[in-house]
Amino acid sequence: MNYQDTTIDSISKALLDVRSRTLALVEGLTREELMGKILPTVNPLKWEIAHAAYFHEIWVLRHLGGQIVVNEKADELFDSINIQHEDRWDLPLPSLENTFEYMSRVLQHELELLRNIELDNHAKYFYLLALFHEDMHNEAFLYTRQTLSYPKPNFIDRVKLHRLKISAAENKNEDISIPGGSFMLGAERNDDFVFDNEKWENEVNVAPFKIAKYAVSNEQYLEFVEAGGYEKEQYWSEEAWQWCKKENLQHPVYWKKDTNAKWLVRIFDKWISLVPRHAVIHVSWYEAQAFCKWSNRRLPTEAEWEFSAACDPGVINNNQYQKDIYPGGNNINHIHANLDCTNLGTVDVAANAESDSAFGCRQMFGNVWEWTASAFEPYPGFSPDWYSEYSRPLFGQTKVLRGGAWPTRSRMLRNTLRNYYGPNRNDVFAGFRTCSIN
Numbered sequence: 001m002n003y004q005d006t007t008i009d010s011i012s013k014a015l016l017d018v019r020s021r022t023l024a025l026v027e028g029l030t031r032e033e034l035m036g037k038i039l040p041t042v043n044p045l046k047w048e049i050a051h052a053a054y055f056h057e058i059w060v061l062r063h064l065g066g067q068i069v070v071n072e073k074a075d076e077l078f079d080s081i082n083i084q085h086e087d088r089w090d091l092p093l094p095s096l097e098n099t100f101e102y103m104s105r106v107l108q109h110e111l112e113l114l115r116n117i118e119l120d121n122h123a124k125y126f127y128l129l130a131l132f133h134e135d136m137h138n139e140a141f142l143y144t145r146q147t148l149s150y151p152k153p154n155f156i157d158r159v160k161l162h163r164l165k166i167s168a169a170e171n172k173n174e175d176i177s178i179p180g181g182s183f184m185l186g187a188e189r190n191d192d193f194v195f196d197n198e199k200w201e202n203e204v205n206v207a208p209f210k211i212a213k214y215a216v217s218n219e220q221y222l223e224f225v226e227a228g229g230y231e232k233e234q235y236w237s238e239e240a241w242q243w244c245k246k247e248n249l250q251h252p253v254y255w256k257k258d259t260n261a262k263w264l265v266r267i268f269d270k271w272i273s274l275v276p277r278h279a280v281i282h283v284s285w286y287e288a289q290a291f292c293k294w295s296n297r298r299l300p301t302e303a304e305w306e307f308s309a310a311c312d313p314g315v316i317n318n319n320q321y322q323k324d325i326y327p328g329g330n331n332i333n334h335i336h337a338n339l340d341c342t343n344l345g346t347v348d349v350a351a352n353a354e355s356d357s358a359f360g361c362r363q364m365f366g367n368v369w370e371w372t373a374s375a376f377e378p379y380p381g382f383s384p385d386w387y388s389e390y391s392r393p394l395f396g397q398t399k400v401l402r403g404g405a406w407p408t409r410s411r412m413l414r415n416t417l418r419n420y421y422g423p424n425r426n427d428v429f430a431g432f433r434t435c436s437i438n
Contacts, residue, residue, distance in 0.1 A: 004192055004325075005411075006124045008114055011131070014411060015114075018134045019107055022049055023100070024155035025141040033150055034096065038089050041427050042144040046096065047078070047088045052137045053103040054078035056110055056130040059387065064126040065113045071102050081389055121192070128193045129387060135409040139429070142341075142407045145268055146254075146282075147427050152268040156344050173214045173349065175436055176360050178304070180208035183311050183321040185303050186379050187416045197391040198416045202380050203320070204303045210436035211300055211308050214349035214362050215370060216291065219276035221283070222263065224291045225251045235293040240286035243424050253426045254282050267345055278346040279368045279431045285399045285423035288371045288432040297434035302374035302400045302418075304435065309357050309364040309403065310415035325414050327357035327364040332410055337366030339410045346406060346431075361433075366408065368431030369401040369419055376400050376420035391420075398422050405429035 026034060026045050034046040043051070054074050061067040069075075077083075077091055094102065110130075117123055145153065184201035187194040230250045233241050247253075254266040255274065263274040283291075292298050300308070311321035326335045336354040338347045346367050356362050364370070376391075376398040384392050398420040404413045407429060421428055 006119070006128070006192055008119055011119075011124075011127050012111055012114060014131055015107065015110060015127075018131055018138065018409075019053075019103065021138050021155070022052060022103075022134060022141070025049075025138060025145070025153050027154050029150065031096075033148070035089060036144070036148050038086060039147065040085065041425065042147055043085070043140070044089050044093075045141060045144060046093055046099065047091065048137060048141065048144075050074075050093070050099050050102060051078045051080055052134045053106045055133050057106045059126045060110050060130050061106065061113065063386070064123060065109075065117065067109060067113070070106050070109060074102070125193060126386075132193075132409075132412045135412050138409070139405070139407045143428055146266075149266070149269045152270075152344060156341060173212050173217070173220070175210040176213050176308075178206075178209050178211060178308055178359055179313065180206045180307075181311075181316075181321050182206075182319060183307055183323060185306055191414075191416075194416070195390060195418070196382070196385040196387075197376070197378065197418050197420075199379065199383075200381065206303055206307045209300075209304055210438070211304065211361060212433045212435070213360060215279040215368055215431050215433045216288075217277050217349045218265075218274050218280050221252070221280040221291060222274070222276070224294050225255075227294065229290060229294050232294075235290040236286065237289065240290060240423070243284075243286055244290075249287075252280065252283050252287070275346075275348075277348040277350065279349050279363075281346050281368045281405070281429055281431045282426050283431060284426040285371045285421075285430075287426065291432075292434055295434065296437060298437050299371055299373040299432060300435045302372045302402065305364075305370065305372050305402045306415055308359055308361045312358040314358070323415060324358065327355060327361070327415065332413075335365055335410075337363065337404070337410070338406045339366040339404055339408055339413070341407050343406055364403050365410075365413060366404050367406055368403075369405045369408075369429055370403050371430055371432040372400045372402060374400045376418070394420055401430055 026049055029045065035044045036042060057070050057074060061070065077093065114127065182203060182205050185204040186201040187198035188201055229235055230244060236244060256264055258264055264271045265274045288299060309327045310323040312324060315322040324330055326332055328335065336352045338352065349363065352363055355365060357364055375396060377395055401419040401421065421430070
């Protein structure tokens with residue numbers, strides 16, 4: 001399904017699918033691994049899978065369905081708003097077997113309600129909110145496994161990996177000239193589902209600019225590393241430089257050299273050779289900005305990114321560029337992107353020519369989330385939705401990313417979707433593309 005496909009059958013299948021993925025992402029982990037280290041960037045997985053189910057209980061069963069509490073202790077154990085992050089390792093969590101039982105009961109009640117409720121827009125909103133929330137946690141489960149050096153999830157061995165062909169003529173990362181103009185940034189009011197931070201579309205005028213066809217590759221970023229980019233303060237803001245020194249970084253967090261001075265990258269618990277043409281990933285906004293300073297480039301603004309991904313140069317009405325839902329079209333089934341874990345990690349930045357936006361930018365969906373220059377701020381007229389803590393607490397504190405990454409579920413993506421992380425986060429599936437400053 002995708003966010004436009006909201007029949008009872010499609011939502012039921014999606015709920016079963018996301019729960020299956022959640023369980024697969026903790027399959028085979030030991031008791032110790034399910035709790036993990038206390039870190040500010042991850043949760044104990046044993047807690048987090050139950051929290052994902054709890055979110056369904058709160059918003060679908062209790063709020064939408066008016067049903068009784070499935071687990072009377074759930075509020076004390078799984079409420080992320082009222083339970084401090086560092087306290088989640090010390091909670092009297094139920095056994096894994098009882099946790100799975102709780103998750104199953106929530107799902108069964110949810111599916112039963114779906115068969116008996118009027119599936120109007122109000123109901124669809126809460127079902128999709130809970131579904132996409134769990135999709136996002138699935139991505140978090142994966143970066144938690146990466147952060148803690150856990151083995152790759154077993155389910156990935158059961159996924160049919162895509163083998164991609166790239167023409168040698170497409171190796172060069174060239175700039176694409178974007179003419180600029182007026183368009184509506186954000187979500188339309190008739191969209192079936194949007195998060196509150198996408199509301200609502202507002203007219204923006206974008207000056208002409210040039211943006212890279214591809215995201216920055218490992219080989220491009222390696223030039224920065226080997227030029228001493230992590231050792232030269234002039235490429236970093238004062239705040240970023242202090243962060244870089246505190247983290248003792250001399251290269252991306254999951255890179256290292258072997259005894260033969262060959263560059264390796266860690267994928268879950270395995271070190272493999274760095275693939276030059278793959279998109280660089282697990283770099284922070286600070287690192288992206290430092291690379292841009294070194295290369296005399298810049299990050300695109302959020303508006304420039306959406307303009308490049310969504311607007312169609314051949315469709316202008318009332319002096320405004322019209323937007324597609326996805327890069328290059330309005331049918332997600334025609335978007336050949338590295339999403340949904342169909343590859344274990346990144347792919348060549350020139351792969352998936354079918355994914356080009358109307359302007360010709362490649363892979364603006366999938367592979368890596370792309371940092372933008374923009375701070376995460378509300379659009380004009382913003383008002384929080386029912387889940388008021390989703391966006392508002394992070395305004396002004398985080399940076400905007402766009403486009404999804406290799407583990408992102410395609411069903412929740414569209415050109416207006418906004419992601420947001422602190423500028424120091426190099427654990428998430430983030431990379432970037434650049435713009436000319438001329």
